[in-house]
Amino acid sequence: MPDSFPPGSAGLVVPEVHRFDSPLELSCGRSLPAFELVVETYGELNAARSNAVLICHALSGHHHAAGFHGSEDARPGWWDHYIGPGKPIDTETFYVVCLNNIGGCHGSTGPRSLNPETGRPWGKHFPPLRVRDWVKSQALLADRLGIEQWAAVVGGSLGGMNAMRWAVEHPERVRHCLVIASAMKLTAQNIAFNEIARRAIRSDPDFRDGDFAEQGVVPRNGLALARMVGHVTYLSDALMGLRFGRELRSGSLQRGFEAPVQFAVESYLHHQGEKFAEDFDANTYILITKMLDYFDFARDYGDDPVRAFSRAQARFLVVAFSSDWRFAPERSREIVRALVAANRDVSHACIESDMGHDAFLLPNSRYEALFRAYMGRVAGTC
Amino acid sequence: MPDSFPPGSAGLVVPEVHRFDSPLELSCGRSLPAFELVVETYGELNAARSNAVLICHALSGHHHAAGFHGSEDARPGWWDHYIGPGKPIDTETFYVVCLNNIGGCHGSTGPRSLNPETGRPWGKHFPPLRVRDWVKSQALLADRLGIEQWAAVVGGSLGGMNAMRWAVEHPERVRHCLVIASAMKLTAQNIAFNEIARRAIRSDPDFRDGDFAEQGVVPRNGLALARMVGHVTYLSDALMGLRFGRELRSGSLQRGFEAPVQFAVESYLHHQGEKFAEDFDANTYILITKMLDYFDFARDYGDDPVRAFSRAQARFLVVAFSSDWRFAPERSREIVRALVAANRDVSHACIESDMGHDAFLLPNSRYEALFRAYMGRVAGTC
Secondary structure, three states: OOOOOOOOOOOEOOOEEEEEOOOEEOOOOOEEOOEEEEEEEEOOOOOOOOOEEEEEOOOOOOOOOOOEOOOOOOOOOOOOOOEEOOOOEEOOOOEEEEEEOOOOOOOOOOOOOEEOOOOEEOHHHOOOOOHHHHHHHHHHHHHHHOOOOEOEEEEEOHHHHHHHHHHHHOHHHEOEEEEEOOOOEOOHHHHHHHHHHHHHHHOOHHHHHHOOOOOOOOOHHHHHHHHHHHHHHHOOHHHHHHHOOOOEOOOOOOOOOOOOOOEHHHHHHHHHHHHHHHHOOHHHHHHHHHHHHHOEOOHHHOOOHHHHHHOOOOEEEEEEEOOOOOOOHHHHHHHHHHHHHOOOOEEEEEEOOOOHHHHHHOOOHHHHHHHHHHHHHHHOOO | OOOOOOOOOOOEOOOEEEEEOOOEEOOOOOEEOOEEEEEEEEOOOOOOOOOEEEEEOOOOOOOOOOOEOOOOOOOOOOOOOOEEOOOOEEOOOOEEEEEEOOOOOOOOOOOOOEEOOOOEEOHHHOOOOOHHHHHHHHHHHHHHHOOOOEOEEEEEOHHHHHHHHHHHHOHHHEOEEEEEOOOOEOOHHHHHHHHHHHHHHHOOHHHHHHOOOOOOOOOHHHHHHHHHHHHHHHOOHHHHHHHOOOOEOOOOOOOOOOOOOOEHHHHHHHHHHHHHHHHOOHHHHHHHHHHHHHOEOOHHHOOOHHHHHHOOOOEEEEEEEOOOOOOOHHHHHHHHHHHHHOOOOEEEEEEOOOOHHHHHHOOOHHHHHHHHHHHHHHHOOO
């Protein structure tokens, strides 16, 4: 990293901690006596307080969506390509808010935090969450920041579920809802992959039935396996073929015949797994994949998504990616059909991409143009 | 099971062990000093010895393809739907041979067998194999059974790779080659899933670096995880949706909120995993998935499948299934294109099915009709 930040960067950002001292009643019937949210903001809230955009993160995301924490950072935030001055979510126009959600492991109250009742880390005893609990805590944050209505709530994957839930839980507080590479509920196959990941974690001897933190160990191997499963399913077959093909690490099959890892794709995956295991919390992984599994947008509306969306006042943008087989384009079309039937204003695009589910995070000129155009429309309503 | 076998069953079958006392030179440069093959046969070899059909099993298959081992058996062999009197592979017409291949764990020489040099199980020290080593051992079996030329070599998945290799290694010994739900080589995604399964096994503390058998333990959890990964990828998203949907085991989300397993698909998968872990050998799983990864039909022919297939004299049937995303229809079309370019006689069909890769094992009327018709053609050449 150079001393100055690249052009279009949100620049140096400093996360803030917001503490909430009233109990947060959760969907499961339990409550958090108090909680903290780690938050980043980019841009300035305008005088009318009408230009705030909430960014909702996905399974492994966090508050650091854009910019840099220091000049030594190897990389910027996870959605830096789309957030910054002059970028689709233009921080010269919008006041952008991104937080690490409760249950997370990047500073907000979650399994790594101390349970005030026991003085020990919550660990596996952290209450199970549903996406609406995130919405509830985010609404308290909006109150704190003086944001009555979001210009837009934006999210990909689980973040898109989060955004949809906002639109129906607080219809008057969401002007635009951007749902990217998401679904109204997971398929059985999705749940199956999540459960394989959870079993991999639980069966790591260092998981210690969820008490690894207290016992000073980390279930690295289980986390790495979980990430490897996730990672393969977030990429497309075509992309893996392009990136790795069947390239051999050893150069020749015969030479590497008895080596445990022979193909480039294998070492890449192991590397991704190890990296993830370095800083992600195993209890958070279990907790958040369960949130994904539970999420069923229309369950409380008689399983009728049209009825659910009829509550919404927001305008919608729904984006899918052609090679995403984990949150397939058909899942986005289901959302669009329900929105249309509910007479909501909806724009929809399925973007050609061979990047699989990860496409929502990655550079893509058509996606970028669409995103920019739609956010221009949002800016017109600020 | 009733006392008598169902109509169309191959009936009571008794596996035979064939011992070969000459060393088997393997592709890796090592050799097996001797080896045993467990074999089942159904039907009778005709006087001209022209009606023999070789069945090649896939990753988790074995010699028991049809009929029953006893009247108490809960189920028949793994391909019983397609092998038996009056079935597509009609045992009143054909002499059908199915064996457990070397490296397997169902009685043939493999990691569970004793290494004569040490007097201890081979375990992880069993030599790495390639599909051509299977062909070599199968050719010795054919010699032993007096079969100069197979009327057909038939296989699905890895078995299809086995069949293709036969057709080019021993062109004069294969009259028809049936390649079902297979591919000339795995994709990077396939390799990735296999490596995840292997890592799950290797990281089970009971794997003991491959020495579990000697130490009297079984890496059940790793095997179960490996099977779960495999199983999800052998089914289609649509099929899992049809079979399980998002049905909750507890009946209600709230009641099951903190249960580790909530959805029917999860308990199904765990059950499949446990069942598999009961009798499959972990070293065999690693060994055979590596065979799958290594397999590259045209590697020794300048990466030119047309050149490779030009050696073949057999007629081919290539079958794919529409929802198979592990061995996608496009992989079969690649085989067909190469065969056509090599001027071989090839029939091809992509069968509509929502059963995913597993379709090649399961009842399907179009598949059955096609299989029957093609085997009728094979019978005409006996």
